[in-house]
Amino acid sequence: MPHPTDKQAMYERLRAYFQRQLAISDAQFEVVKQALIPKVLQRNELVVWQGEVERRGAFVVKGCLRSYVVDKKEKEHIIQFAPENWWISDQHSMLRGLPAMCSIEAVEESEVLLFGPDFFPLLQTLGPAFQAFFHTLLQNSMAAMQRRLIATLSATAEERYLEFLQMYPTLVQRLPQRMIAAYLGVTPESLSRIRKELARS
Structure with a gap:
């Protein structure tokens, strides 16, 4: 568990995130806070295990997680x-309370707020603005996964890399090359070649 002052800073980061999306009162944010568990994850620490029933997710305050x-x-x-x-x-x-299809792991030391299956339904009880926020979040998630699926099925490796740069502009210098390659579905050697070709163009 984080130090109390770190815990408060994590909540403040979340509040700033919400305030960029919608107006949130002190009372509403208190309800949100009560449904979250602050946690510091070490690099390679798992939040969800593939094949196990792990009914929790995370909002990333600092660091980076991956699902695989x-x-x-x-x-x-x-x-x-x-x-x-x-x-x-x-x-x-x-x-659904079924075995997880993927694992979720910290790529680097990360600060997260963990939530359970009741968290997003709870948000929707806080009023129309939160209902609209949840709807937008769901739409964005579905659109991102659709783009990811189409790119995996039909785009070239170079096109997939350019899509990665657009979706994750802050990560290209933070992630090991092998992880970017695994995301793209290519070998690390192929990724190196793509990068060299793009640098020359």
Whole structure:
């Protein structure tokens, strides 16, 4: 558990995030706070385990998390990164109480606010503005996953890398090359070649 002053700073970061989206009163934010658990994650620490029922997700205050699956050949496939101000969860496990389809892990030391399956329904009880916020969040998540799926199926490796740069502009210098390659579905050697070709163009 974070130090009390660090815990307060984490909540303040979340409040600043909400205030960029909507007006939030002290009473409303107190309700939100009560539904969250502050936690400092060490690098490589897991929040959700693939195959286990882990009904929790995270809002990333500081650092970066990733969701990934390991196939039968023990190969990792990264689905999503979640840097600062991103939400991340395995909705399959979160909403239905089923074994998680992916693992969620801290890529670097991270400060997060953990939430359970009742968190987003709770937000919607706080009024129309929060209902609209949840709807927008859901739409954005679905649009991002749709873009990701289409890129995986039809885009070239270079196009997928350019899409990665657009979606995660702060991460290219923070992530190991092997993780970016796993996200793109290419080898680290292929990623190096793509980067060199783009640098020359």
